[in-house]
Amino acid sequence: MSSHPAITLEVQPLSRAAFAAFGDVIEASDAVEHFTINAGNTERYHDLADIEPGPDGRVIVSIFRGQARSLPFTVNMMERHPLASQAFIPMSGKPYLVVVAPAGAAPRAGELKVFLARGDQGVNYAAGVWHHPLLALDAVCDFIVIDRRGPGPNCDEVELDIPGIIAAA
Template identity: 80%
Template sequence: MRTAAPLPLAVHPLTREAFAPYGEVVEVSDAVRHFTINAGNTERYHDLANIEPGPDGRVIVSIFRGQPRSLPFTVQMMERHPLASQAFVPMSGKPYLVVVAPAGAPPAAEDLKVFLARADQGVNYATGVWHHPLLALEGVCDFLVIDRSGPGHNCDEVQLDRHGVIEAL
């Protein structure tokens, strides 16, 4: 039975370095390999995420339409995909929140880390990393999602014994 008050969760800017334990940030940056293609007309930012389809899986591309969340927001559950990675690339030009916890045992509220992603930043959750489902903020938001289709159970959900709360940005 949950008796503890919700744990306030700080919101951090999403950076490649801070997010590295959970996967990759998908963004245009001088820190990533890039080069000119198409007779000088296009700059290619190359190989930004380790897309892992897992055993007998195949990579699929979908669009998820997330409904906006209001703050304060209570984080009550987390999910993970034990067989494959899952990438989210925003398409609506709006910032959003990312809540993660390390791969492994089901997380506690104290394990959660919250990032504010800019409208031009995507994320690729590494295989097995705990994360909260979409947290759109400023209206309905579409995301291009690159993940796995294939045999086997690839989504675990857990309810947190103690909730976390995101009070403000």
């Protein structure tokens, strides 16, 4: 790691438009296709994420339990899954942070985007998109995770040359 000072990362609200370059926002919203089913008893918010299991992979569903993080938080590393997408859907109803960078070469701190996700918003990282592991805020939080099981290496991790600091959400 470099002796350069850390870069302050600003947090913005998670929205479909702001997150589009990194994947999908999973939420019940009037902005997505939705319709009534089950004799009018259920509203279906339809086809919210492009779940991609990659070559020879299959889609799996897991629960990840994220430990509470506090701010300020130092972002020293990022990871990506080059073969498949990875979706996180919160079960605890609490806000959490999403840190991403574009797919491609290892990111630099100045390329990181930080989003504050509400407890009713999930994210689906497109294959190859750099992201930080779970950043639950203030409490342990469970997430349904939809991702890939299959052959081949599907997790790359890199250490940032200069860290990023998330001071406040």
